[in-house]
Amino acid sequence: xxxxxxxxxxxxxxxxxxxxxxxxxxxxxxxxxxxxxxxxxxxxxxxxxxxxxxxxxxxxxxxxxxxxxxxxxxxxxxxxxxxxxxxxxxxxxxxxxxxxxxxxxxxxxxxxxxxxxxxxxxxxxxxxxxxxxxxxxxxxxxxxxxxxxxxxxxxxxxxxxxxxxxxxxxxxxxxxxxxxxxxxxxxxxxxxxxxxxxxxxxxxxxxxxxxxxxxxxxxxxxxxxxxxx
Numbered sequence: 320x321x322x323x324x325x326x327x328x329x330x331x332x333x334x335x336x337x338x339x340x341x342x343x344x345x346x347x348x349x350x351x352x353x354x355x356x357x358x359x360x361x362x363x364x365x366x367x368x369x370x371x372x373x374x375x376x377x378x379x380x381x382x383x384x385x386x387x388x389x390x391x392x393x394x395x396x397x398x399x400x401x402x403x404x405x406x407x408x409x410x411x412x413x414x415x416x417x418x419x420x421x422x423x424x425x426x427x428x429x430x431x432x433x434x435x436x437x438x439x440x441x442x443x444x445x446x447x448x449x450x451x452x453x454x455x456x457x458x459x460x461x462x463x464x465x466x467x468x469x470x471x472x473x474x475x476x477x478x479x480x481x482x483x484x485x486x487x488x489x490x491x492x493x494x495x496x497x498x499x500x501x502x503x504x505x506x507x508x509x510x511x512x513x514x515x516x517x518x519x520x521x522x523x524x525x526x527x528x529x530x531x532x533x534x535x536x537x538x539x540x541x542x543x544x545x546x547x548x
Contacts, residue, residue: 320421323452328398328412335405337418341440348433348504351427351454353510353519356382360425361529362417362447364410365541366397372544373397375413376536378529379423383519385528392540404438404463414476416417418451427454427508427516429529433463436480436488436515448506455505456513457488458530462501472496475518479510489514493521500525508520 326338344535359382364375378390393416399409410432433442434457442463448455465482467490474495480503488503491514500521504513520527528536 320418320424320451321414322418322450324450326362326409330408330427332402332405333380335408336439339405339439339446342449343435343439343441343445344479345449346440346506348435348509349507351385351516353515356386356426356516358382358423358425359385359516359520359529360421360428361430361527361531361533362414362428363431363530363533364413364481365534365537367541367545369545370548371397371487372541373410373413374537374540374544375410375417376528376540377417377421378413378536379421379425380529380532382426385520385522386534389421390532391417391420393420394540394544406432407441407443407488410443411446411450412492414447415450427456427458428505429458429517429520429527430505431458431460431530431534433501434465434488436465436482436501436503438464440487442503442505444503444505445470445532456508456516457501457503458517458527459501459503459506460498460526470499482483486510491517493518493525493527497525537542
């Protein structure tokens with residue numbers, strides 16, 4: 320698939336921040352019912368300090384069975400420094416290489432990162448959603464911004480995540496007794512839809528199956544590249 324939008328990638332810190340502010344205005348949240356979803360995708364990357372390369376992976380799964388349909392991996396040399404809040408500029412180029420090879424259509428994309436739960440409301444999932452023109456959800460393992468109330472111990476328990484007086488996501492427990500995930504809409508998905516989709520994809524593990532599989536595949540690709548050095 321080809322990105323719907325694009326922009327320059329050789330940006331400095333101030334240019335990247337300004338672009339985030341500008342593109343955040345184009346993020347739209349809307350309901351995405353589970354019954355409308357036929358396929359889900361997941362994306363993740365692994366970085367090799369030894370080679371200076373990022374290895375990315377994208378997987379497409381049937382929904383709700385979560386059976387694999389297609390997977391792609393790629394590696395490129397990193398060109399953007401590690402800067403908290405700007406990780407999408409570092410990680411997305413290799414993911415776009417993967418998406419260009421993906422032939423199977425999908426209805427929603429889960430990303431290991433933030434959506435609008437971001438200082439400028441434009442994390443990795445929002446950035447990818449804008450580029451691809453697809454519904455996206457950020458599903459992060461750690462908190463970037465916001466506050467939340469204590470949530471219950473059971474699968475499906477959640478607490479709204481708020482930042483600067485606005486809701487930016489949900490803190491969701493995907494399995495009984497495990498640490499919660501930080502789920503935020505990226506693009507074209509609302510809070511309730513994002514939470515329900517992530518929970519439906521986390522059938523066995525804390526991490527939803529699309530991003531879990533993408534994480535595994537990115538690790539395989541990283542080790543393949545390192546073995547060539």
